[in-house]
Each structure stands twice: as C-alpha cells, then as structure tokens.
Amino acid sequence: MSPTQLTGMTLRQARDGLLKKSFSAVELVESHIDAIATHSQLNAFITETPDLARAQAVKADERLARQEGGPLEGLPIAMKDLFCTEGVRTTAASRILGNFVPPYESTVSANLKQAGAVMLGKTSLDEFAMGSSNTTSAFGAVINPWKRRSDPEARLVPGGSSGGSAAAVAARMALAATGTDTGGSIRQPAAFCGIVGLKPTYGRCSRWGIIAFASSLDQAGPMARTVEDVAMMLQAMAGHDPKDSTSAPIAVPDFSAALTGDIRGLKIGVPKEYRPSGLSSEMVKLWDDGIDMLKDAGATPVEISLPHSKYALATYYIVAPAECSSNLARYDGVRYGLRVEGKTLDEMYAKTRAAGFGTEVRRRIMIGTYVLSAGYYDAYYAKAQKLRSLIARDFQQAFELVDVILTPTAPTPAFAIGDNDEDPVTMWLNDIFTVPTSLAGLPGLSLPTGLSADGLPLGLQLIGRPFDEETLLRVAGVLEKAAAFTALPPGLGG
Amino acid sequence: MSLDKVAVKNIASLARIEVRDEDLDGLAVELSNILRFVEQLAEVNTDGIAPMTSVAHLELPRRSDQVNDGGYVERVLANAPEQQDGFFLVPKVVE
Numbered sequence: 001m002s003p004t005q006l007t008g009m010t011l012r013q014a015r016d017g018l019l020k021k022s023f024s025a026v027e028l029v030e031s032h033i034d035a036i037a038t039h040s041q042l043n044a045f046i047t048e049t050p051d052l053a054r055a056q057a058v059k060a061d062e063r064l065a066r067q068e069g070g071p072l073e074g075l076p077i078a079m080k081d082l083f084c085t086e087g088v089r090t091t092a093a094s095r096i097l098g099n100f101v102p103p104y105e106s107t108v109s110a111n112l113k114q115a116g117a118v119m120l121g122k123t124s125l126d127e128f129a130m131g132s133s134n135t136t137s138a139f140g141a142v143i144n145p146w147k148r149r150s151d152p153e154a155r156l157v158p159g160g161s162s163g164g165s166a167a168a169v170a171a172r173m174a175l176a177a178t179g180t181d182t183g184g185s186i187r188q189p190a191a192f193c194g195i196v197g198l199k200p201t202y203g204r205c206s207r208w209g210i211i212a213f214a215s216s217l218d219q220a221g222p223m224a225r226t227v228e229d230v231a232m233m234l235q236a237m238a239g240h241d242p243k244d245s246t247s248a249p250i251a252v253p254d255f256s257a258a259l260t261g262d263i264r265g266l267k268i269g270v271p272k273e274y275r276p277s278g279l280s281s282e283m284v285k286l287w288d289d290g291i292d293m294l295k296d297a298g299a300t301p302v303e304i305s306l307p308h309s310k311y312a313l314a315t316y317y318i319v320a321p322a323e324c325s326s327n328l329a330r331y332d333g334v335r336y337g338l339r340v341e342g343k344t345l346d347e348m349y350a351k352t353r354a355a356g357f358g359t360e361v362r363r364r365i366m367i368g369t370y371v372l373s374a375g376y377y378d379a380y381y382a383k384a385q386k387l388r389s390l391i392a393r394d395f396q397q398a399f400e401l402v403d404v405i406l407t408p409t410a411p412t413p414a415f416a417i418g419d420n421d422e423d424p425v426t427m428w429l430n431d432i433f434t435v436p437t438s439l440a441g442l443p444g445l446s447l448p449t450g451l452s453a454d455g456l457p458l459g460l461q462l463i464g465r466p467f468d469e470e471t472l473l474r475v476a477g478v479l480e481k482a483a484a485f486t487a488l489p490p491g492l493g494g
Numbered sequence: 495m496s497l498d499k500v501a502v503k504n505i506a507s508l509a510r511i512e513v514r515d516e517d518l519d520g521l522a523v524e525l526s527n528i529l530r531f532v533e534q535l536a537e538v539n540t541d542g543i544a545p546m547t548s549v550a551h552l553e554l555p556r557r558s559d560q561v562n563d564g565g566y567v568e569r570v571l572a573n574a575p576e577q578q579d580g581f582f583l584v585p586k587v588v589e
Contacts, residue, residue, distance in 0.1 A: 103569040202549045216548055242557070246550045314532040325509065332510070334582050336573030345585050346510065354512035362511055366502075366521070367528055369509040383535050385545030390538070392546055424524070425531050441549025 003031035007172040008492075011075055011229035014175055018064055018074050025064065025074025029057035029118050032076045036120060036173045042143045044158075044167040046081045047089050048121035056118040063116070072236055073116030078174035080165050081122035082129055083109045083220070084209040088119075092211045093127045093137035096331045096356025098338045106209025107241045108178065108220045115236035120174055123164030127358045128328065129185055129213045132430040134163025135417055136360045144193060144414050145171040145489035149455035152490070156414040156456070159189030159430075165223050166193035170489055176224035176233050180210060182217045183316050184410075184434025187446035190223055191409035191459025194448040194487065196476070197223045198230045199434075201467045202441035203248035205234075206241030214323035215246075217316075217438050227447065227476045231255035234469065250467065258470035259477040264298030266475065269402030273309040274433060276411075283408050283458065286450045290406055290460045293449075293482035294475065302402050306394040311387050312436040313428055318371050318384035319439070324361075325368025331356060363424065392440040395463075404475050405463040407433050409446040413456035433461060443469050445476050449483035457487065495533065496526045 001023050009017065017023055033050045053076060060074030084090050084102035091097050105113070113119070126136040134142040134157055142163045144156040158167040162179030166189035169177050179186035181199035190197025198221045205220040212218060222233030235255050241247040270291060275284070291301050333339035333352035340355045342348035357365065371380035398405065410430055420427040437444040443466070446459040460479065464472035497505075499518040502525060506513040513521065567580050576583040 100573050103566075103572055242555070245554055246548070248550065249555070308538070311535055311538060314534050317528065318532050318535075329510075333575060334584055335570075337575070339575035342585065345587050347512075348585055349510040350507075350512040353510055357511070363521075363524065363528075365509050365511065366505050366525060370497075370505050370525070370529075371532075373505070373508060379536075380532065382545055383540065384532075385547060386540035386543040387535055387538060389543050389546040390540070392549070424528065 003034055006031040007035045009175070010226050011175045011224055011232055012226070014075055015072070025057040025060040025118065026054070028074060029053050029076045032120055032174060035171070039145070039171045039173055042145060042167050042171060043140050044123055044142050044164040044171070044173060045078070045121045046091055046093060046124045046139045046164070049088055049119060052088070053118050053120050060116055060118060070114060070116035071232065072112065074118060075116070075175055076118045076120050077112065078120050078123045078165055078168045078177040079109055080125055080162050080178050080180060082125060082180050082211045083178060084211065085109055085119070085122065088122065090122065090211070091139070092129070093125045093139055094356065094358070094361065095138045096338050096353070097336070100336050104209060107206035107243060108210065108237045111239065112178070112236050117236065123168055123177060125164055126161035127361050128211065128324070129161040129180055129182055130324065130360050130364055131160040132184065132188055132427055133157040133420065134160040134189070135421070136358055138358060141417050142167050143417070145492065146194060146414060146456050147490050154416045157192065157417055159192035159414060161185040162223060163189045166190055166195060166197070169193070169195050169223050169225060172492055176222060176229055178220060178237070179223045180218055180220050181438065182214050182320060183438045184431040186221045186223060187434050187444055187461055188410045188430055190446040191448065191457065192414040194457030194485070194489070195223055195225050196227055196230045196445065196447045197221065198234060198445045198469070199438070199443060200234060200238065200469055201443045203246055204238050204467065204469065206239070206244040206247045208241055208243040212327040214320040215327060216323060217320060227473055227480045228256060228259060230445070231259060231473050248467065253470055255469060255473055258473045260474055261478060261481070263294065263475050263478050266299040266404065267402040268294050268299045268301045269304040269398050269405035270301050271304050271306045271309065271398070271405060271407060273306050274407045279408070279411060282452055283411065286458050287406070287408050287460065290449055290479060290483070293479055294406065297478045297482065304398045304402060304405070306398060306436065308387065308390045308394050309436050312391055312439055313432055315384045315387040315391065315439060316435045317367070317428060318380050319388060321364040321368035322372050322381050323368070325365045325372065328361070328365055360424070388439050391436055395440045395442060399465050404471055407461045407463065409433060409459035409461040413452045413454070413458055437463050442466060443472050445472050447476050447480055448485045449479065450485065451487055495529045497522050497529070
C-alpha cells in the first residue's frame with residue numbers, strides 16, 4: 001500500500017489491515033511520521049515523538065505476530081498536550097510549564113497505551129485549553145488544513161482548544177487523537193476541521209493527569225474521522241478510575257455495538273432557542289437537512305424549549321474563570337516550570353505568573369479572582385451556579401420528551417487567524433451551542449454533514465442523556481451515512 | 495460594574511500577577527466589558543434555586559486512611575527550578 005493509502009484509512013480499516021497483515025505497524029507509523037513532516041507548516045504538534053512511536057510500533061508488530069495485543073495495537077494517534085505523558089514534555093501550550101516532563105502518565109493516555117495505541121506526539125492547543133481558535137498557544141497558531149475557495153491564501157483557525165488534534169486528524173497526520181472539552185473544545189474544532197469529535201458525559205473518562213482548567217466541566221474525549229472510530233477510541237479511553245473522585249463508578253458499554261443503524265421510533269429534539277435571528281441561512285439549511293435525514297431514517301423530530309440557553313455563555317464565563325483562577329494558583333514557580341526571580345516570595349510569584357501566562361489566561365484568572373472575591377461572590381459566582389441548575393433542568397425536562405437533541409455545533413465555519421481577536425466576548429460566541437451541554441455535563445458529539453458555500457466543513461451536534469453515549473453514537477452513525485460527507489481538505493484528495 | 499485602575503491593581507495583586515501601570519487602563523476596560531456581559535444573569539429570578547456545584551451526582555468515595563503512594567523524592571523534585579537537600583528552594587519568607 002502507498003503511504004497516502006495508509007494515512008487515508010480509518011482507524012477501523014487500519015486495525016483490520018494490521019490483523020490481516022496487509023501492512024505492518026512499523027509501515028503504518030512510518031507513513032504517519034512522514035505525513036507529520038509533510039504538513040509541518042500547519043504547526044499541529046508542539047512535541048513530536050517519532051522515535052518513541054517507532055519503538056512502540058516494533059513492539060506492536062511483535063505482539064500482533066503472536067496474535068496478542070490490545071484493541072488499538074499498533075495504531076498511531078496524537079495526544080493533546082494537556083495530557084501528562086511520562087517522560088515526554090507536557091506544556092499545556094503555556095510558557096509557565098517551561099520544560100515540564102511529567103514523572104507520571106495520565107489515566108486516559110495510559111489506557112490508550114494499554115490498548116496498544118502508538119503515540120506520534122503532543123498536539124497544540126489554546127493555552128491551558130482556554131480558547132476557540134488555537135491562537136493563544138505559546139507555540140504559535142495552528143493552521144486549519146481546509147481553505148476557503150474564494151481565498152485559498154487565507155490561513156484559517158482549526159478551532160479550539162483541541163485545534164492541533166483536529167488539524168492532525170483532518171490532515172491525515174494521525175488516525176485519531178485525544179481532545180479535552182470544557183465548553184466546546186472537542187466539538188467546535190471537530191466541526192471546523194470536518195471530523196468527528198465526542199465529548200463524553202462528565203465522569204465517563206478520568207481527569208487524572210489532565211492539566212486542569214475548570215474541574216467541574218473538563219472532560220476528555222476522542223477525535224477521529226468516523227463515528228465508528230470515535231467509538232473505538234472512547235472504548236479505550238473510558239472507565240472508572242479511583243484516582244479521580246468524579247470519575248463515574250459504572251460499567252463501560254460496548255460502544256461499537258451501539259452502531260446498529262436503526263433509529264426508528266427515536267425522538268429527536270430540536271431546540272427553538274438555538275435558531276437565533278443572526279444564524280446564517282446555510283447553517284439553518286444544514287440543520288434542517290440533518291433533521292430530514294433522521295426523519296427519513298424513521299426518527300421523529302420534536303420541537304423543544306431550552307429557555308435558559310441564552311444565559312449559558314454568561315454563566316460559563318463566571319464558572320469557568322472562577323475554577324481556572326483556583327486551579328492555576330498552583331503555577332507559582334516553586335515546584336516546577338518557569339521561575340522568574342523576585343526579591344520576595346510574593347514578587348517571585350507575581351513576576352513568574354506575569355511572564356508565564358499569556359493574555360487570555362491572565363484575563364480569565366483575573367475575572368475568576370474577582371468573581372470569587374469577598375463581597376462579589378454571591379452576585380457573580382453563586383448566581384452563576386443557580387443559573388447552571390436552571391440550564392441543567394432545561395435539559396432534564398427536554399429529555400423527558402426526546403431521546404437525543406440535534407443542533408448546529410458552531411454558528412459559523414472556520415474563521416481566519418486574527419478574526420474575532422479584538423473582543424473576547426465575540427470570540428466566546430463560537431461556543432454558544434456547545435457551552436450549555438458542558439454546563440449540564442451531558443455528552444455531545446459533532447460530526448461533519450456538509451460544506452459551506454465557500455468550501456469549508458460544517459458540523460452538527462448531537463446531545464444525549466447522561467451516560468447515554470450509545471444512543472448518541474447510534475444516531476450519529478445514521479446521520480453520518482445519510483450525509484455521506486466525503487470531502488477532503490485541499491491537497492489531500494486521492 | 496465598571497472597574498477602575500485601583501480595582502484592577504487590587505485584583506492583579508490578589509491573583510499574584512504583576513501588571514505594569516501602563517497596562518491598567520486597558521485591562522480595566524476589558525474586564526469591565528466582560529463583567530457587563532455576565533451581569534445579564536441578574537435579570538433571571540433564581541429565588542429558591544439551589545446552586546449546582548457538581549454535575550456528578552456522586553457521593554464522594556472513601557478509602558481507608560493508609561499511605562498507598564509516595565516515597566520518591568527524586569521524581570517529585572525532578573522538575574524543581576531550585577532544590578536543596580530534598581526540598582524545594584524559594585526566596586526567604588521569614589526574616
């Protein structure tokens with residue numbers, strides 16, 4: 001098989017090929033290492049680990065030859081640089097971590113390793129996963145492999161915060177990748193890059209060893225090119241972990257088995273509040289087409305109301321910065337990472353944190369500090385927590401009527417690097433459809449179902465009941481088949 | 495709520511982030527805009543609504559109070575900017 005055939009396969013096809021010995025893990029990994037070099041201008045990786053990947057591939061071939069190995073044995077994937085990886089530099093795309101090399105492995109990356117996956121490297125992200133464009137990375141912006149037809153020179157964002165992972169999977173540098181999602185950080189970049197991304201239910205994957213942003217929201221999930229591949233990845237990533245007290249002590253179902261292709265009788269919720277007047281006509285059409293596809297497959301669309309949705313962004317931008325200001329208090333230059341000397345301990349802290357954190361992270365820490373400070377706590381933080389209850393209740397009531405909810409993933413296709421930079425609130429509007437799901441802790445999946453008039457991928461989001469990723473995947477599988485999205489970024493076709 | 499320079503300086507000090515004097519005005523505008531945006535929540539009546547502190551409706555798990563990890567000072571100190579005799583080293587705190 002040619003190198004582009006090897007990188008063009010789905011995770012499932014690659015698994016089958018390895019089992020049939022059509023090619024070796026070493027060949028598969030080598031072709032992906034080459035693809036990473038070919039697309040280095042996209043800046044998707046912060047740290048590449050080709051030697052580690054080659055060594056893992058050799059071992060994988062040995063295990064496969066003995067008919068041993070895990071369900072992802074020898075399959076090359078990329079790891080968001082927010083997962084601590086033992087012996088491999090982990091940066092959170094921040095200067096403040098310096099050359100931090102974790103002496104331990106995150107549970108999710110350990111699970112993937114245990115399943116046999118080969119790590120190609122650590123992908124870029126918005127600094128500490130705070131952003132929707134991947135432009136706040138201390139290691140430079142990541143570039144989306146997709147181009148506007150009208151302006152192929154324009155460099156577009158891959159979305160964020162898991163932008164490096166999304167670009168790597170879309171540009172065939174990795175068969176799949178890990179992401180994390182706090183307010184949309186898996187789903188929005190998946191939509192911008194034309195791939196599938198799943199944020200599982202809060203508690204489905206362990207947060208242990210993932211650098212924390214907002215602990216009541218953060219959740220790891222898979223990014224891949226098909227629904228089935230996402231199911232395979234989640235199978236390996238998920239599971240109870242005593243080291244994370246919020247990890248759910250429940251059994252992990254067989255996610256691939258959920259892809260029955262049969263959604264007859266299911267009720268699909270269509271929230272009327274997700275149709276703001278400013279939504280573009282092509283996004284409205286994409287959504288309506290999606291509803292029709294599910295209807296044709298035997299499901300029934302039902303209009304639902306999520307009346308507190310319009311307050312979700314404001315709620316999120318109190319809760320997430322508050323938690324971020326607490327979580328990021330640990331970066332003080334004492335035990336690891338960057339240190340800028342000062343005359344006193346406090347001066348050392350302040351200088352270290354000023355030099356180590358970028359603009360957006362500093363801004364969020366300061367907002368969080370303010371909303372948690374004495375005298376303002378009730379007006380901001382306690383109020384936001386009550387709104388969060390109302391937003392979660394909206395979903396609970398909706399799920400008494402429907403089995404799954406269908407919405408757009410993001411209001412627009414990928415925008416150009418530099419757009420939306422002037423005003424943080426405008427940038428945050430990208431997450432308007434993904435943030436409510438996060439606040440309620442529900443699973444959400446984005447999959448590409450069409451192209452914009454300008455040739456950019458557009459995604460739809462499916463939202464499910466807590467711990468019902470199976471229904472989500474089942475409906476996504478049907479939508480994927482009906483939409484038959486086969487477009488590729490320019491230069492990657494055939 | 496509109497923040498002035500003094501308020502921003504106080505927040506920065508609470509957050510232990512050094513901010514240059516010339517940056518205070520710009521930050522005051524930025525942070526005030528964000529606060530104005532989130533203050534739309536005030537229009538919602540939340541009387542009698544319990545605050546949501548966690549989405550995981552779980553009882554916190556318990557375990558027996560026994561040491562089950564540790565004993566590797568070198569690994570703990572491996573990333574320390576400065577260390578001495580098995581301890582992290584920082585500027586003098588007490589005169």
